[in-house]
Amino acid sequence: MTQIKYMLLVSRQGKVRLMRWYSAYDSKGKSKISRELATMVLARKAKMCNILEYQDHKVVYKRYASLYFICGISSDSDNELLTLEVIHRYVEAMDSYFNNVCELDIIFNFTKAYEILNEVLVCDGSMTETSKQAILRSVMTMDSLETSDSLDQVLS
């Protein structure tokens, strides 16, 4: 539904904290997009709208505390409001997983953050799991499985 091209998390200093690409870009294109978008988004004022046009597509961003969540969406068939909602879901999910998430949580547990993102945005950003419980449940079980996996190994 929301065909998201990519999702970036950028800190207020312009550092990339997370990047997930749902369409094919080469590494040069990736770094160009993340660099340019970081400057563009950071320059925007609080009163401005959260949608901007970039290259041939739209970019929807939202700021949570010191982090900017930036999504690239295709320009004509996407619902910008819904994208904002998706971002919000993601933040909510992380919030309850990490229990009051902050930037450091995401930095140090970036694999977990990716994992949650994988559960929120399934299948190349083309659909979303909307139930927070479902997201958390699957991440949690996966975690517990991982720990038991490790325990098995230690005990062996």
Added chain:
Amino acid sequence: MTSLYAPSADDVMRRLRPFGLFFEKSLKDLIKGIRSCGENSEELERFLSKTLSECRQEVESPDLDLKTNAVVKLTYLEMYGFDMSWANFYILEVMSSNRLQHKRVGYLAASQSFHKDPDILMLATNLLKKDLKYDGNNDVLKMGVTLSGLSTMVTAPLARDICGDLFSMLGSSKPYIRKKAISALFKVFLQYPEALRDNFDKFVAKLEDEDMSVVSATVSVICELSKKNPHPFVQLSPLLYETLFTIDNNWIIIRLLKLFTNLSQVEPKLRVKVLPKILELMEVTSATSVIYESINCIVKGHMLEPDDYDTALSCLEELTKFCNSNDPNLRYISVVLFYKIGKINTSFISEFNTLVIRLLKDVDISIRSRALELLEGITDDENIAQIVQILVKQFADKDVVLANKLFKQTRQENIEIEVPNSYKIKMVSTILRICSLNNYANVPDFDWYLAVLSDLCVISQDLNDEAIGLQLGAELRNIMVKVPSMRETCISTIVGLVSNNDICRQLPMVLKECLWCIGEYPSSISNGDDIIKLITRQRRLTPEVQQIAAQALIKIFSSWCNTNGNVPINDVKHTIQELISFFESLSSSKSFEVQERCVEFLEFFKLCAESLEQNDEELPLLITEVLPSFFNAYELNPILHGTLKKVQNSLSIDLETPFLSEDEVKNLLEEESSKHEAESMLASDLDMDDEFEEDDAIENPAHEDKLLGDRSRDDLAEEERRVLEEERRKEKLTNPFYLEGDYEDFAAKRENPLIDFNDNQDQNYPESSSLIAGELKHVSETSKKTKKERKKKKKKAEVLIDEGVPEITSDVAAIPEPQPAKSISSSKNSSRINLKMQTKLESFNFDQPQKYVEDSGAAGTEGQQEIDQLRAKFAESSLGQDMDEEVVIVKRKKKKRSKDKKHSKKKDVEHHSAHGEPAKCDSGQNPQAENASAHDQTAHESL
């Protein structure tokens, strides 16, 4: 003492690792290390490259834990811009581990870096096949990890192999597996559409699954698939319609709306049923995103007919609410939707002018720039002045305050906004567009418009945008040509612009058009010598400008010498010297065009100077008679864009038949030689005339008639000479290169018998050829008449209407359709190997008899050949899609027409009479399209 049973150091390290005790650098160490470097970029770089080389060693270690750790670090480092594709094979190793912990990391890294590597994808295929073998009681989560990873790596062969497993997963008792399987199927369908056709019912049954998340996933997948190819899903619409009623989950509702948007694009019948439901939904719901999506669905799903004012009104009312809200996002999206509704029918939005004007002053530039696009729909002759004033003010403010501009929002404190250049450029072109709309129907006062234009020239000189210069120049030229009553004023504005050095330097295109105007209408300039001085002293002109300047100079000179009566001979001499030195300097120009013109004019002026030497009393005949006869033979009229091309393409030219047979020539020569003596005096005079005509005819290759001329010119009698001249003129006409030259409206010269309209090809022809000579004149007369009537009413200046020939051949203008680009892209689709988002679904033909594939399915993987055949067929079926595209285009054009009609019914009538009702031709939309694009380029053809 080391006991035999005591674990070795390596063993201890390995066992401690799962507790987070690493002796190698862990991810945490890496992150801490990066953070401790702080802002010191040099140190950071050193640290990162050191870590990277460590990682290189660690991934090669046989220990899987170590390898995994290294891969995690690499994945993290990728965010700092370090490419990790070199590690793809190690990632693959990690993925193949049996432990979930490793698998998770492996799949994560894979989905980050596998996008474009066909080799690795091939290897991954086997692994995925193994991981996805479904026997009913697999580990749920391992499955989940694999399925999530799958979406990045699916290839056509893999899709074929695993789709059976995926379909059996749909029967799993665990909703999680069902959901993941459905989302993975999405990617499979894109690569292998046959799977969808064969299992359509099985897949669609999941719409009625008891678990909401599965339904949601199914709706999403169908929605995504319908974006690529909506046809197979139209049959589902009753079921979907039911769901829309029963479900109360907003997410799913929005998806359903999107789905209906896609479906109703191909199935117009849906509109009747769905539209009332959507309108009802808009009433009931409180969620803004649902309202937004509803309007989106109505607009994009072609559910809004151009005459459906009620629906439009209810949509626009909601949007107005959005526009008035404090949330800038709502304002932005509603402006975008406004534009789309306005595109369907401008009269929908024409009442909302106050709203749009308010949006123009919005604090957010992106909203403003979107509002600019709306202006086209809401301007009329009453508010145009106000709108332009607002826009120009935004310019000026910025220029004064530099970089920061104060802008007062009604109730808030002042906010500083930086106005980007791109927005300014957009403003200028918007101003030009709204003013020139419908042949300047909105411009209340051309004095005002000229002032605006010259202001715009001044303020846009720093924008460094070539297109703007081009547009401004074209506007000035159009006013000059189209509004006869304003020519005096226009010329003085133009002279003002030309004498502004900054503008000349920054906007060469404006200078070029200005020079052209001065050259074409020099009669109102009394001090031509000053203008000439001004132009000749311009340095560093671009070749395009020089080319026009050369021509303009001679025209100005001609008019200056001849219209004022008594110009002092010395001034003339002086000016000629000036011109000669100017042309001399350019006669070695690199640009061929400039060089040729300048050399020709140079020779002429040298002759002038010579004849002035001989005669000090008065101006020689060469200047008073010959020179003016070069120019202004015909009235200059605006011509519809593309007319020239049409006429040109429809001419058939006889280049073979000689004008005179050899016998005739011989006879003539003999006859002439007897008269030679008597006529020689006059002949030499006329001869000169001829020569200059040739000079002026720059692009005339005429070597053919030169041959003829050289041989016989001197011997021809006056009568014969006229015949010959006539013929030469005809030949110029028939010369296709000549048509492109800077010549006057050739339509008037149309009686020429050599121009054969190919009657046999097009029966329109005889009619149209008579139209051209007679009707055209008639048109301009009638247009003038009606214009005058309007003038009385509205006190507007008369604006000439573009003239054109009736649509002659339908295939002439129909060429630049987007088809070629389409076919290219589709061929790309089929030729490239599986990169992400590449799909075969778009071109998949679901109407293909199912039997066909069942055969191939029975043959299993050996059926490859048949599948290839099928694929070839799909490529063909993409043609059908092109057709769809074209339908859309036609619709849009129709809209445009209705817009035109609304604003200028009168003009439309005129146009139609001029075009001889072109709608009869099979491409009826073409004249309209020409019309729409004509405004900015009209006078080009009349050059």
